[in-house]
């Protein structure tokens with residue numbers, strides 16, 4: 069568990085990650101390493117903000133002189149409602165993970181960060197990419213993947229929820245009734261099933277040779293999803309790469325400087 073502050077006791081600092089719970093966040097270590105590598109004196113801390121207290125907490129952090137915030141679960145939709153300025157994709161996603169307090173603007177770097185990671189791992193459009201889940205992360209990835217020209221095959225335990233999401237976003241994704249990886253160059257887990265140690269029941273033997281399994285979650289050990297995929301010979305990537313990518317894009321957005329990704333990955337490895 070990392071050190072964190074309750075928002076009323078937040079220290080003077082320039083940057084923070086806010087969420088609830090927040091003790092598990094790797095962002096302070098990662099962003100702290102990035103700021104040091106850039107030779108900047110800025111401080112980056114973790115602050116617990118319960119969702120019912122989002123507005124007063126933000127006002128307080130503005131008064132304390134904070135410049136930028138990374139926003140994590142369950143506050144991304146609150147951040148979206150708080151921000152006055154954002155891009156078109158951010159508006160479609162309906163959730164922000166990055167805020168600039170001075171001008172009350174925001175951006176979602178989860179989606180473009182994820183696309184960067186896929187490219188780094190050699191997964192290029194049109195894919196196809198198999199996407200599991202229909203929560204907030206799946207929503208961001210549906211917008212990102214279809215916008216970037218990937219063919220998307222999506223599955224969710226509650227099919228009706230996924231169908232409604234695909235319809236609402238107006239994205240061209242094929243909804244599957246089973247989590248079938250056949251023909252997919254990457255299988256991406258956005259569900260929280262791994263957190264509770266439950267299997268999603270992907271028939272991995274149907275995945276093409278050389279396919280990639282990506283889990284948005286990270287833990288000290290590979291998740292059950294990744295262990296199963298690895299057992300069938302898939303290449304695996306956990307949420308750390310995504311964490312670095314989104315964090316690097318947030319830093320670049322705040323500072324107008326390229327973020328030191330190597331130092332960031334090293335700090336959380």
Ligand code: ATR
Nearest residue numbers: 201202203204205206224225226229259260261266
């Ligand atoms: P987030 O906003 O973090 O993306 P969320 O809104 O909490 O996540 O959504 C969780 C996702 O994980 C949902 O797609 C959920 O499936 P349902 O829509 O059927 O609830 C999925 N999920 C959670 N636990 C799961 C499990 N044990 N098996 C399969 N899917 C699971």
